[in-house]
Amino acid sequence: GAGVSQSPSNKVTEKGKDVELRCDPISGHTALYWYRQSLGQGLEFLIYFQGNSAPDKSGLPSDRFSAERTGGSVSTLTIQRTQQEDSAVYLCASSLSPQGRTQYFGPGTRLTVL
Amino acid sequence: GESVGLHLPTLSVQEGDNSIINCAYSNSASDYFIWYKQESGKGPQFIIDIRSNMDKRQGQRVTVLLNKTVKHLSLQIAATQPGDSAVYFCAENSGYSTLTFGKGTMLLVSP
Numbered sequence: 001g002a003g004v005s006q007s008p009s010n011k012v013t014e015k016g017k018d019v020e021l022r023c024d025p026i027s028g029h030t031a032l033y034w035y036r037q038s039l040g041q042g043l044e045f046l047i048y049f050q051g052n053s054a055p056d057k058s059g060l061p062s063d064r065f066s067a068e069r070t071g072g073s074v075s076t077l078t079i080q081r082t083q084q085e086d087s088a089v090y091l092c093a094s095s096l097s098p099q100g101r102t103q104y105f106g107p108g109t110r111l112t113v114l
Numbered sequence: 115g116e117s118v119g120l121h122l123p124t125l126s127v128q129e130g131d132n133s134i135i136n137c138a139y140s141n142s143a144s145d146y147f148i149w150y151k152q153e154s155g156k157g158p159q160f161i162i163d164i165r166s167n168m169d170k171r172q173g174q175r176v177t178v179l180l181n182k183t184v185k186h187l188s189l190q191i192a193a194t195q196p197g198d199s200a201v202y203f204c205a206e207n208s209g210y211s212t213l214t215f216g217k218g219t220m221l222l223v224s225p
Contacts, residue, residue: 004157033212040122042203043158043215056212091157101146103213105157 002026004106006092012112013082021077021109025094032075033103034067035091043091049075082113122201124220133191135219137204142185144206148213149178149189153200161189161202191221199223 005024013019025032034046045059049069060066064082069075079086089110093103127133139147145166150158164171164178164187171178177190187204201220205213 042217045212045214048212093157101207102148102160102163104160105150107155107157 004092004094004104006090006106006109008109009107010110010112012114014114015084016081018078018080019082019111021079021090021111023075023077023092023106025073025075025092026104027073029094029096029104030072031095031097031103032069033093033095034075034077035093036061037089037091037108039088046077046090079111082111084113087111087113122218122220124222126222126224127194129194129196129223129225131194133194133198133221133223135189135191135202135221137187137189137216137219139185139187139204139206139214139216141206141208141214142182143208144214146207147178147180147187148205148207149176149187150203150205150215151198151200152203152218158203194221194223196223196225 004026007022011019030051032049035043036046037043047060047067048056064080067075067077089108091105091108093105095101095103148163149161151161152158162173162176162178164180169180175192179188191198199222201218203218204216207213
């Protein structure tokens with residue numbers, strides 16, 4: 001079946017602009033996660049959605065970052081007033097379980113802030 | 115010079131060798147562990163998982179060993195192939211909402 005998809009695959013933007021990154025999870029997966037991966041680094045947790053519960057936003061690095069999940073499916077990560085340090089690969093994952101067990105990742109969106 | 119953050123532990127092996135990638139985890143309450151493989155330009159791909167009530171689990175060409183006493187996890191890859199070249203991450207979960215990932219190890223397989 002179809003895996004997690006993300007769009008765009010690459011995004012180049014200018015400092016100060018807003019960007020939106022999209023994630024389509026695996027159909028039927030109730031949990032959705034956003035991570036950030038800087039060059040040569042591990043994965044940094046950003047935000048977690050589970051069903052209709054309030055999201056866990058504990059990993060968001062600043063109030064310029066926000067995310068929504070509509071209809072329990074598609075999610076959008078928005079970064080406002082982008083900074084050069086926001087340049088990274090943004091990964092989305094989904095899982096069947098609400099407890100973060102096996103997560104399946106999308107290919108990521110590479111964001112470059114000039 | 116090398117930039118901070120670009121230095122990943124690297125394991126270089128010859129094709130056909132067995133590879134062992136190690137990971138130390140931090141949370142003694144973690145009860146579920148996963149190994150992921152990440153090829154260049156792709157998202158992490160699930161390889162194998164293990165629960166804390168086990169100390170060994172085998173998959174196809176891969177074996178994961180868990181030593182809870184010293185909080186250590188290892189991934190063994192048998193008969194390593196060039197296609198196994200990637201960065202390998204361990205991840206732990208304690209029943210909380212998400213996984214905590216290790217820094218990763220780069221595996222380089224020479225033909």
